[in-house]
Amino acid sequence: MTDKEFEEKYGRPPVKPGQHAKVKVYWDRVIIALVLLALLIAVVVKIISAIVGAFSGGDKDESSSVKQAAVSGDKAESSNDDTSSDELGYELKVCIDPGHGGEDCGAENVEGTRFEKDDTLKLGLKVRDALEEKGITVVMTRDTDVLLALDEITDIANNANADLFVSLHRNSANPEYQGFEIWVSNYEPEADTLLASNILSAIDKVGITDNRNVNYGFFGEPQSNYHVNRCTHMPSCLCEMGFITNEEDNEYYDKYMDEYAQAIADAVEKTAVELEIVDENGKRLISTPYLSTKPQWDSKTQSFITKDEKVNKSVN
Ligand SMILES: [Zn+2]
Structure with a gap:
């Protein structure tokens, strides 16, 4: 059966060995997407931990903040x-x-x-x-x-x-x-x-x-x-x-x-x-x-x- 005959009979072109390449491209994209997602998660986690650190670290920094406030005025x-x-x-x-x-x-x-x-x-x-x-x-x-x-x-x-x-x-x-x-x-x-x-x-x-x-x-x-x-x-x-x-x-x-x-x-x-x-x-x-x-x-x-x-x- 030729490709044309196949297409007439089944309404689509026949699957050829070369078409595996398309599947391969699909998985490549999935891997790239996963890597990007992992990077994004890492960035978000870093930002959140920086924010949390800024809040909980407030007390540790008090002496310098008090000094700054003391310099800035009498009250x-x-x-x-x-x-x-x-x-x-x-x-x-x-x-x-x-x-x-x-x-x-x-x-x-x-x-x-x-x-x-x-x-x-x-x-x-x-x-x-x-x-x-x-x-x-x-x-x-x-x-x-x-x-x-x-x-x-x-x-x-x-x-x-x-x-x-x-x-x-x-x-x-x-x-x-x-x-x-x-x-x-x-x-x-x-x-x-x-x-x-x-x-x-x-x-x-x-x-x-x-x-x-x-x-x-x-x-x-x-x-x-x-x-x-x-x-x-x-x-x-x-x-x-x-x-x-x-x-x-x-x-x-x-x-x-x-x-x-x-x-x-x-x-x-x-x-x-x-x-x-x-x-x-x-x-x-x-x-x-x-x-x-x-x-x-x-x-x-x-x-x-x-x-x-x-x-x-x-x-x-
Ligand atoms: Zn007393």
């Missing part, structure tokens, strides 16, 4: 960029530090039955809950009965890029001393002072035995600072929530603990709005962590990025 530059909270991963971040812990019991009452470390932890956890209720991201330096070194406490706050830092303590002295006071860096930074005075007036409204004011430096040593006020990058204050050595202060502390926690959370939120870190709806207004104007401590070199002779010593 974090304001930006109307809507994506600022997306970049940072939070609208407002606050670090709460319940003082002492573990083997360090802090101060104790006259009978030796009540310890500062327990009081600060109880209040600290309530402050955390009140802040989280507002949708604020909270970093706790501790949420159990553990001891942290002072450097560890400030590293936690700095590495987390918290915007504000509140350390909770109880005072101790002769039993007749009473009242609540708050301590700020002796550099007298405005934002830190605002945070402290907002907290003090909020707890004063709840009820305190005596208002012993916002103070700078360290008791009896104006040239020294509490470590948490000296080595945090963000506005910070140390709250002495009454004297654990005074019975009436302890009664106030126990009776008003929930109200104090709420008052501190409200004051923190108010401060963040007044400093224009967030707006009244909690929407972040700046694209960097908020920095205090006090000298910025670099834990790697154990020195200040910005120098000031006034701050020379770290205590407690």
Whole structure:
């Protein structure tokens, strides 16, 4: 049968050995397509891992970003960029530090039955809950009965890029001393002072035995600072929530603990709005962590990025 006869009979040309070549071309194309697809997948995987790395690597890079921010101005530059909270991963971040812990019991009452470390932890956890209720991201330096070194406490706050830092303590002295006071860096930074005075007036409204004011430096040593006020990058204050050595202060502390926690959370939120870190709806207004104007401590070199002779010593 000729090709023509075949075509007339079957309606198509006969299959010839040479036609295998067509099949071969088809498979070649499939292989090329598969290679291209594999390359495409490799490129996509690389891009995704780069994006994921950029997000999770943020903390590692904090010291350089803090340095850049410190150089750029005395406080974090304001930006109307809507994506600022997306970049940072939070609208407002606050670090709460319940003082002492573990083997360090802090101060104790006259009978030796009540310890500062327990009081600060109880209040600290309530402050955390009140802040989280507002949708604020909270970093706790501790949420159990553990001891942290002072450097560890400030590293936690700095590495987390918290915007504000509140350390909770109880005072101790002769039993007749009473009242609540708050301590700020002796550099007298405005934002830190605002945070402290907002907290003090909020707890004063709840009820305190005596208002012993916002103070700078360290008791009896104006040239020294509490470590948490000296080595945090963000506005910070140390709250002495009454004297654990005074019975009436302890009664106030126990009776008003929930109200104090709420008052501190409200004051923190108010401060963040007044400093224009967030707006009244909690929407972040700046694209960097908020920095205090006090000298910025670099834990790697154990020195200040910005120098000031006034701050020379770290205590407690
Ligand atoms: Zn203390």
